[in-house]
Amino acid sequence: MTQSLILSTLTKTYQGVPALRDVSLSVAPGERVALLGHNGAGKSTMMKIILGLIGHDSGTVEVLGGAPGSAGAREGTAYLPENVAFHPALTGLEQMRHYLRLRGEPVGTAMDLLARVGLADAARRRIGTYSKGMRQRVGLAQALIGRPRLLVLDEPTSGLDPVSRRDFYELLDGLAAEGASILLSSHALTEVEARTDRLVILSGGVVVTQGALTDLRRQADLPVMLHVTPRDGARDDLAAALPQGRMNGTGVHLHCAQDDKLATLRRITGLGDMVSDIDVIPPSLEAIYSHFSRRDGQ
Numbered sequence: 084m085t086q087s088l089i090l091s092t093l094t095k096t097y098q099g100v101p102a103l104r105d106v107s108l109s110v111a112p113g114e115r116v117a118l119l120g121h122n123g124a125g126k127s128t129m130m131k132i133i134l135g136l137i138g139h140d141s142g143t144v145e146v147l148g149g150a151p152g153s154a155g156a157r158e159g160t161a162y163l164p165e166n167v168a169f170h171p172a173l174t175g176l177e178q179m180r181h182y183l184r185l186r187g188e189p190v191g192t193a194m195d196l197l198a199r200v201g202l203a204d205a206a207r208r209r210i211g212t213y214s215k216g217m218r219q220r221v222g223l224a225q226a227l228i229g230r231p232r233l234l235v236l237d238e239p240t241s242g243l244d245p246v247s248r249r250d251f252y253e254l255l256d257g258l259a260a261e262g263a264s265i266l267l268s269s270h271a272l273t274e275v276e277a278r279t280d281r282l283v284i285l286s287g288g289v290v291v292t293q294g295a296l297t298d299l300r301r302q303a304d305l306p307v308m309l310h311v312t313p314r315d316g317a318r319d320d321l322a323a324a325l326p327q328g329r330m331n332g333t334g335v336h337l338h339c340a341q342d343d344k345l346a347t348l349r350r351i352t353g354l355g356d357m358v359s360d361i362d363v364i365p366p367s368l369e370a371i372y373s374h375f376s377r378r379d380g381q
């Protein structure tokens with residue numbers, strides 16, 4: 084399948100200081116990729132290069148089969164910056180019509196676009212009266228102009244409440260199902276875990292790992308946590324039978340290596356009546372993320 088975006092051994096330095104080093108990454112049609120990284124990891128720099136706003140030192144970048152910033156790449160790519168700014172005196176509808184005119188698209192679609200992001204009711208209100216989340220949604224409506232094939236979204240859900248975030252990801256799911264490629268940066272780890280196909284962790288300008296969460300979990304090989312709940316009256320016996328664990332209010336907490344998980348579970352179930360329940364808690368995305376970020380010395 085032809086990739087919508089291909090970065091190959093991309094390097095960028097600012098006044099001799101590296102911001103991206105040997106970054107290789109591709110995004111296929113219909114794929115949703117999350118770019119994760121600490122502040123200063125290089126996410127915005129990567130996005131600006133993809134958009135053709137800044138150049139790069141070495142490596143290659145192909146956006147929708149062309150060079151970044153080329154007419155073909157610009158036409159098919161939508162961008163949502165981290166901090167969207169609009170004219171506060173314009174209504175949502177006026178602002179959208181303005182963008183549509185600039186893009187040579189029919190202005191009659193302004194209301195449809197606003198409705199897609201849940202702003203139909205507020206369309207005739209001045210943007211100055213919108214909440215941050217509503218302004219973010221105007222930004223998203225603007226990014227949907229012209230049915231883009233590649234969406235580059237810089238922290239698109241910052242400032243959105245949980246319901247708006249859910250609606251936002253549903254919208255992205257629909258666009259991906261129609262074949263759009265999505266590259267988004269985020270600090271909200273748990274939400275991207277569930278709503279994207281692949282995670283790319285950038286640390287100090289280097290891609291330290293990428294893959295589906297299950298691949299990252301396997302690679303990180305972090306311990307699994309088990310929580311064992313005792314049967315009534317068996318609390319002390321259970322604590323004595325699992326001396327490597329730590330008793331808390333509801334039961335015994337213990338950790339084991341991934342490879343020992345089944346053996347440990349067999350040992351616990353072998354305790355028979357002492358045990359009323361076992362919860363297996365895999366490492367969180369936060370733990371996996373810190374593991375890979377720390378590995379690069381950050």
Ligand SMILES: Nc1ncnc2c1ncn2[C@@H]1O[C@H](COP(=O)(O)OP(=O)(O)OP(=O)(O)O)[C@@H](O)[C@H]1O
Nearest residue numbers: 097098101102120121122123124125126127128129
């Ligand atoms: N115009 C610039 N001149 C010099 N250094 C820059 C410039 N822009 C970015 N940098 C540096 O490049 C590195 C990467 O910055 P970038 O903005 O790409 O990170 P980021 O991952 O987007 O961070 P954040 O999550 O804070 O937005 C940082 O060390 C930053 O200080």
